[in-house]
Amino acid sequence: MYGVDILVKEHENIKRMAKVMRAASLQVFSGGELVTKDFYQMLEFVRNYADKHHHKKEEDILFEYMKKELGKLAQNLITNGMLVEHDLGRLHMRELEAALQEYEASNSEDAKLDIVVNATAYTYLINRHIDKENEVVFTFGAKNLTEESRTIVDQRTKEMEEGATKDGVQDKYLKVLEELEKKYILG
DSSP states (O other): OOOHHEEEHHHHHHHHHEEEHHHHHHHHTOOOOOHHHHHHHHHHHHIIIIIIIIIHIIIIHHHHHHHHSSHHHHHHIIIIIHHHHHHHHHHHHHHHHHHHHHHHHOOOOOHHHHHHHHHHHHHHHHHHHHHHHIIIIHHHHHHHOHHHHHHHHHHHHHHHHHHHHHTHHHHHHHHHHHHHHIIIIII
């Protein structure tokens, strides 16, 4: 299913960013420099690539068809599981942003700790979340949605991907990811 394949591919990129976030957090934890610009780029990647670009396709397309068509099990799985975790990830990003702003204003050790804690907590959350979606949620949807719904999900996903490509979303954020990987993972 094209729609699911795209989501899984994006998950790979989001997991790569989670590795970067963990490596940057470890650097700070180990006494290294805290480069706020880099953490802001991580935050922007999560908000715009992982959330607005990726989660929008999950929430507005695939999950909507699953909730409509696959009954209470799908509704509970999505509403009480996946969407709650999406919101928890958003909370970690709000807290990360607040900690970055506090750190820039005060150079506070408490703010530094909050940066590391929220960045790292997000990585734990997102890695577990992605595994559940890839192994359970997406498989359940792809196997049980009607052929008509799968076709619509694929078409709508393709349209969103084409629009994002035209706007340069994927290129912009994959470039940010590659630059941060060079610095924190490969460097």
